[in-house]
Amino acid sequence: QGQVRESGGGSVQSGESLTLSCEAAGYTFSTYCMGWFRQTPGKEREGVATIDSIGRTRYTDSVKGRFTISKDDAKNTLYLQMNSLKPQDTAVYSCASLRDIGSSCIYDAINASQGTQVTVSS
Numbered sequence: 001q002g003q004v005r006e007s008g009g010g011s012v013q014s015g016e017s018l019t020l021s022c023e024a025a026g027y028t029f030s031t032y033c034m035g036w037f038r039q040t041p042g043k044e045r046e047g048v049a050t051i052d053s054i055g056r057t058r059y060t061d062s063v064k065g066r067f068t069i070s071k072d073d074a075k076n077t078l079y080l081q082m083n084s085l086k087p088q089d090t091a092v093y094s095c096a097s098l099r100d101i102g103s104s105c106i107y108d109a110i111n112a113s114q115g116t117q118v119t120v121s122s
Contacts, residue, residue, distance in 0.1 A: 002024060002025065002026035002027030002097060002110070002111045003024070003025050003026050003111060004022050004023070004024045004025075004078075004095050004096060004097060004111050004112065004113045005022065005023050005113050005114075006020055006021065006022040006023075006093065006094060006095045006113040006114075006115070006116050007020070007021050007022075007023075007116065008020040008021050008116065009093060009116030009117045009118045010117075010118065010119070011119040011120075011121065012085055012118075012119070012120055012121070013120070013121055013122075014085060014086055014087060014120055014121065014122045015084055015085065016085055016120075017081070017082060017083045017084075017085065018082045018085065018118060019079060019080065019081050019082070020036070020079065020080040020082070020093055020095070020116065020118075021077055021078070021079055022034070022036075022077065022078040022079070022080075022095030022113060023075075023076060023077050024076045024077070024078065024097065024111075025076065027097065027111075029071075029073060029076040029097075030053060030073035030076075031053050032053065032097045032098070032110070033050055033051070033052050033053065033097070033098035033099070033100045033105030033106075034050070034051050034069075034071060034078045034095065034096070034097055034098060034105075035047060035048070035049060035050040035051070035069075035095070035096055035098045035105060035107060035109075036048040036049050036050075036069060036078075036080045036093060036094070036095055036096075037093070037094050037095075037096060037107070037109070037112070038089075038091035038092065038093045038094075038118075039091055039092050039094075039115070040090065040091045040092075046060065046091075047060060047107035048060055048063055048067065048069075048080070048093070049063065049067055049069035049080065050069070050098060050105040050107070051069045051070065051071055051078070051105070052100070052103070052104075052105050055070075055071070057069050057070075058105065062088075063082075063089075066082065066083050066084045066085075067080060067081065067082050067083070068080070068081040068083075069081075078095055080093070080095075082118070085118075085120045086120060087120045087121065087122045088120075089118065089120050090118060090119050090120050091117075091118060092115040092116065092117050092118075093115060093116055093117075093118050094112050094113045094114065094115040094116070095112070095113045096109035096110065096111060096112040096113065097109070097110040097111045098110065
């Protein structure tokens with residue numbers, strides 16, 4: 001049974017950047033789809049970005065061109081670089097190992113982290 005733990009949240013001004021990290025343990029990180037979710041009070045959890053075992057990435061439309069998901073298999077670590085942050089990006093962000101269908105990652109978490117708050121002020 002694997003575990004994931006994220007770090008790097010905080011409070012920033014609109015237009016600034018933040019990088020989230022997610023350390024994985026207890027499973028073969030490099031062979032899994034990984035992804036980031038976010039959630040705000042009263043709303044359903046939203047899938048933000050995924051990366052598969054060979055590094056192919058996918059993003060939800062609202063973050064395309066601003067967020068970059070990446071991983072370092074040697075460090076068992078997943079990243080989310082968030083640039084040009086907007087107040088609507090304010091949420092609790094969590095990372096997870098994901099299930100896949102065929103060669104496509106899906107937003108179905110196997111192991112998810114607790115979450116870290118990201119707050120963007122205008």
